[in-house]
Amino acid sequence: MSAPGLFDSGLAGKVALVTGGSRGIGRAIVETLAADGCDVTFLYRGSAAAAEEVVAAASAGGRAVTGEQADVRDSAACAAAVERLAERAGRIDVLVNNAGVIRDGLLAMLSDDDVETVLDTNVGGMFNVTRAVAPHMIAKRSGAIVNLSSISGQKGGRGQTNYAASKGAVDAFTRALAVELAPRKVRVNAVAPGVIETEMSQAVREMAGDEQLKSRILLRRYGEPQEIAYAVWFLASRFSQYLTGQVIAVDGGFKME
């Protein structure tokens, strides 16, 4: 077999699983990986219509793209979805833990549900899916896991204790799992987006105010989902083969207060 070309990402023909793939950043990740030749399965919780749209758009290039409805908080549903994918594809090369929710509010005002939903989805969901996928990667002695963190994990903002705690956990999980899986040649990294123009961040942007928020970003603008997808794609690809246990901020140069 000839060596891959300098600009060959190595992703063609690979099998990827993306959680929270029907909207926003997740959708951009699904489309980017599929565009580079991955067969992509994505999990989504809500709208089947949105998922169908993603399948149609992402599979236009000829790759197999599948949407599966599963709530990442449900470990049995995650395990079943992963098993179905492994049965179908024979392996899983890339996992992107993207599913996440925001329920901002001042600490004293947060309900139990606000705390539980954010931690169970953003942290529990990552555990549930990764636990099911990791043995497949360990057995193959290869794989790349990319977790979606957030700038909030490092530079917490007011009203974000639950979200910031969940993303801090993503960072710690990423480093610990990288140690655990490195001997089995599985890489684990995270991307920490700054303020990205998505439905999910809309409330945050409105609450903080555009001008105030942008004044803290060196590039003076919000990011786009595609700009996060590029970073995820890089971490999933051969180009980052010497990179593990890292949390890469893609935030336009977000300044601490």
Added chain:
Amino acid sequence: MQQEFSKEEIMAVYPKVAETIADALGSEPEDVKLDVSLIEGLQAESIDFLDLVFRLERAFKIKIPRGKIVEDARGDLPESEFEEKGIVTEKGMARLREFLTEVPAERFKTPMKAAEVPKLFTAETFCKVVLRAQKAAAASA
């Protein structure tokens, strides 16, 4: 003492178990003797057990719940009686000797840390894990 499985039953699954262990640990198949400790003899790490169980499930088309081996080893003994401050109690040691009949007596060193129990596991331990899973599947079919 009544053995849980006959030698014939063990030997029926042993070749495939040994091959699976060799694959998971990257060892030479001839080094995977029936009584070899996977950790001390074949340099397995705890994460290798996860890989091994995963591979055994596929090789034998069985289901082995995670944590099942240690749970079975403890049997009916509540955790608080099995270990104290991380050390296996006398009762716990007796239970281990009874359950892990395949492990040579001299390997049961006291005091034994609970975290060191997997050091006792041999290739035969995993043959028994497979046989137990097959039996459970047959019983529920």
